[in-house]
Amino acid sequence: MIGQLRRFLQRFLALFRSPAYDGELEAEMATHIELAIEENLRRGLTPAEARRQALVQFGGPARSREQHRDTRSFRLLDEMSQDLRYTLRTLRKDRSFAIIALVILALSIGANTAVFSVVNTLLLRPLPFPDSHELVWIAPPPTSCGLSCATYSSDAYEEFRDQSLAYQGVTGYEAFTTPDNLRLTGRGEPQPATGIDVIGNFFQVLGVRPAKGRLFTADEARGGPHPVALLSDAYWRRQFNADPDIVGKGIELSGTLVTVVGVLPPTFDFGAVFSPGAKVDLFTPLSLDRQRNWGNIVTLIGRLKPGVTTSQALEDAERIAPNIYFNTKYPETRGRYKGRLVPVPLKDYVTGKLHNSLIALWCAVGAILLIAGVNLSNLLLARAAARGKEFALRGALGANRGRLIRQLLLESLVLSGAGAGLGVVLALGLILWLAHQGSLALPLLSSLRIDTQALAWTALVASVTAMVFGLLPGLRTAGGHLIEALKDSGPGAGLGRKNQRLRSTLVVSEVALACMLLVSAGLLLRSFLKVLDVDLGFEPDHAASIKVEYDDSAPSSEGSQMKRSVIFQEILERVTAVPGVEAAGMADYLPLGPNRSWDTPVPQGQTFDPGQIPEPLVYVVTPGFFRAMGIRLHGRDFAWSDGPSSERVVVINESAARRYWPGEDAVNKILMRGTEQNRVIAVVEDVHEEHVETALGSQIYYPMMQQGPNGAQLVVRSKTEPSTLAGGVLRTLRELNPKQPAAEFRPIRMLVDRAVSPRRFFMLLVAAFAALGLILAALGIYGVISYAVARQTREFGIRMVLGATPALVRRIVLANTLKLAGVGIAVGAAASVVCAQIIASLLFHTAPSDPATFLLVILLLVTVALLAGYFPALRATRIEPAVSLRCD
């Protein structure tokens, strides 16, 4: 038994020292034969006969060797390890081939691994919640009135929760939180923090368990006597140095002592799921009662009962929608949410918009792999042509065809395996970088990682690449006629010509694929440029914003309005005085961020059908805001004299003006809010409120002196780079209010950049892949043309002897190149037309058949092809006729 085990081990170990074994055996056999010859000589045989008999007695050294190998090790494995050693040796010998192949494979496999990780995280993998398929997002179909249309009142939430039958639980969060809405004090300088109010059962419905402490109790959820908070894992680590005893401690948030009841697990990242690109530091229970009269404020998220489908949930919602009140105090608000309660899988809400982009990205990276594979095939074929003789010789010496194919397959497996290894390292770097792109407004990015699934995918991709693209040249080479190959002395006849045809076909397909990639990238690039060109309605450059802390507490709302007015006026006066500041103003919400609407003003003397009245987005601003933001205005700006007791004044945007008074000048017209008259003092241009790319809706601006703002963002316009003002502005704010936290001074350009970041991200990736494809295609063309020139050396020599000029030879080579590229471009352009239709939904103000893009791509491909063909052409003209005729 022990002997068996020992032997197995030895046989296995023998795999690794095959050459040593072979050497010893050869020496032993040689001695054996010599000894036998000596003995035979002693027996009186002639030397020749003695040798013959010795060999006969021994009985074939080859067989003995085989037997020895079979016995001492495992035959198949031994052969494989032999092949492997051989492969490594040949690859080492042909270093430039190995390096090029490795780089190509590493880039393409790395890109595939990285994109798979992104696709897997965003599309394939379920959301990071238990039984996440049960979670639904409940909102109306997309409309133009922003977040306020996607949210519900306290009453509506309770009615929906109590009447619907489809859910295990319904929850939500306060949708109108702005970044840095809180201030952490009592620990040195006041620090800004972002907190969000969630309905008490929020974490229970999502299935998130605290890492430390506990979730909110029912009492706390109702807005109990003691304020409590849950910390996010990142905030706990960053702000509290991962204090292990944080639970139960009090922290001072915006002047209130709040008890930390727990810390959430690191796997829970609110921003990553619900608000891409944003970070949320802590969670506080939302008091439904306190916000009962504030209108639509909460989003709805539900957990379906097991087995309930989304369509059943929709039926259920349609059944109860007519009974749901906006505010139970007002019977006329019953049924306001008809058609506005549509559950969709939470996953679709989070990543649905990205579906098409991601699929396009996946296709692009697949195309890259295809191009890389074709290139690898091409390289292997070129090598195979040079190695045809070697294989023919091995065949003649008894290696069977299977063994030769196995050898070639192993070569491409080794290459793609090493390429995959490098590729994973590349992908790891890329993914790590991506996961830390906080400003990239893509969901779930923080949970990006190379997991076992991604590794399995990589292994699959690598081995399929090796099989498909390694086997083709393998069959070609090993299938060649022995005699023909042996006679074929290098680049010349037979196998060479067939190879050349196959290689040309491969290059044509490469060019076609690269063409498709380039057209797609070109269309996306053009769309991106068009997006950047969109008139946002404001000037994002040379402006920055900072969240301002103020204390307007007063016994009455008039009192706090007066107080606020004084504070804001002072802040703006002082900030405007800071050197370099051109203009300053404040607003509670900035464009391209969260927004809200709160009622439906009606032009005086007009009636609208219900549902026809625009629900404008509301901004509460100070005088000077329009100038600071660079929003053009027709009429007069708000003035500090527009106080609480003077006439109510508003500013509306052009879209609203067109809806309310089509064809008329809206300035000085009256808008009715219930019975309250509001004079329109100016019309401003439309500002992109939510996305750069979406259509514009109605907007209305109220002065901060007459309406309560939800916080204040100070916007500063400067003559120079706004970041240079950060210190001065913050110092001024601190002088006025020592409690002002060191909030971030955000360039307005950043808001725009964040808003267009997903598009830029996809565009850049596709463009990078297209560039890679172009390089690979150029490499392919170069390889084939070089090889063709080498084969035609003699022909060119003869031509030149007969009087052909170098220019003519160059023209012949370049014409061949163009023929190759031309076919590829023609096929590619035709395929691109189809391809462009598929990505049409991703384009912005760009026709899928955009002639400029197509033309530029074709031009680019032709140029690159000519460049790739130019160097071999140059080499062809340098052929020495005498040398070429001798060369064989």
Add this chain to the structure above:
Amino acid sequence: MADDKLDLLQGTLDLMVLQTLAAMGPLHGYGIARRIEQVSGDTVLLNQGTIYASLVRLQQKGWIFAEWGTSDNNRKGKFYSITKGGRKQLLADAAYWRRLNGVMGRVLALDTGAKQE
């Protein structure tokens, strides 16, 4: 069928090698092969080359070991010796063979009688 025969031969050859080494002391491959041929009256081995597979197998099982040395006529060669474990194995195998031999003899004798019946 052919495989069974080969197995039997292999086992037999290993036993012969062990016995030869036990009896003669260290020998090289040629020496072992010749010795077995001589003892068997040149009937056993089809070819001497097969001895090396047997030698490597026995070595891997730890029953013999090899070292490089010089033979009487000053030729470098690998000399094989039996190990302690090899001797033990030899005893066991030899006993087994004797028993098998006896049984086979008796069975074959019986067989002939049965056929004639």
